[in-house]
């Protein structure tokens with residue numbers, strides 16, 4: 001099994017034309033999503049942590065499944081974001097929290113067109129709760145990994161706006177800059193003391209609260225980048241780095257450091273909030289399912305199927321340019 005993972009890892013990481021590039025373009029970055037799911041395991045209470053630690057490799061590696069799925073199936077993309085600003089001013093306060101109310105007000109087609117992340121988090125929380133009730137270890141793991149991903153996406157400011165990659169304001173590339181480049185450069189300086197998972201009375205309100213906080217952070221996300229761009233010309237703003245065997249245009253280390261300083265731990269706060277929420281939601285689903293005994297589900301021989309992802313030929317329809325630097 002270890003060898004299998006090693007081969008998959010090598011294929012993903014070193015295939016420059018397929019998986020590696022796709023995953024690099026993924027939300028929160030490949031790296032941050034995995035770190036969020038992994039660290040969430042350590043917030044869990046004793047009744048849960050043995051099972052989750054036993055499967056921590058699965059929970060970590062599959063943190064990016066929903067992004068891989070985006071390249072395989074049509075319905076996946078809207079689950080990762082919500083373009084709140086298309087619904088007008090103060091939409092983050094006014095949007096119906098329940099899916100049925102939102103469908104009634106805007107129609108399902110409209111909601112799907114502009115993203116459904118908070119409602120989808122609620123749905124996957126329900127699926128996870130059912131998996132716990134059914135003592136289905138494979139579903140518990142699959143939905144836990146998925147839920148971690150969607151919760152993390154909902155905490156990213158640029159996942160709550162139609163200007164998701166700065167394409168409307170001449171700030172193209174800001175998406176990957178904020179959620180991939182900065183965590184990759186600075187997360188070793190983040191304080192990841194998270195505390196213990198806590199029960200959430202209303203998960204629907206909680207995820208909307210996270211979306212609201214993420215959305216309110218957009219002013220600084222865009223404002224500071226603009227301020228720095230006025231001071232640093234392109235030759236200082238960008239540089240190139242070798243990724244795999246390809247030279248790619250990246251935000252320079254100087255520009256990244258200046259942005260990181262101005263944001264004053266914002267990325268760290270959103271990442272920590274993601275980790276805390278993932279643990280809280282796993283724990284809440286387990287409590288709501290009647291606190292089933294997870295230790296009896298641990299089976300050394302269990303091999304959980306890994307999802308297959310067949311890329312579809314619809315690249316231009318996806319927001320794959322979310323983290324592109326070049327226009």
Ligand SMILES: [Zn+2]
Nearest residue numbers: 027067080153
């Ligand atoms: Zn995503």
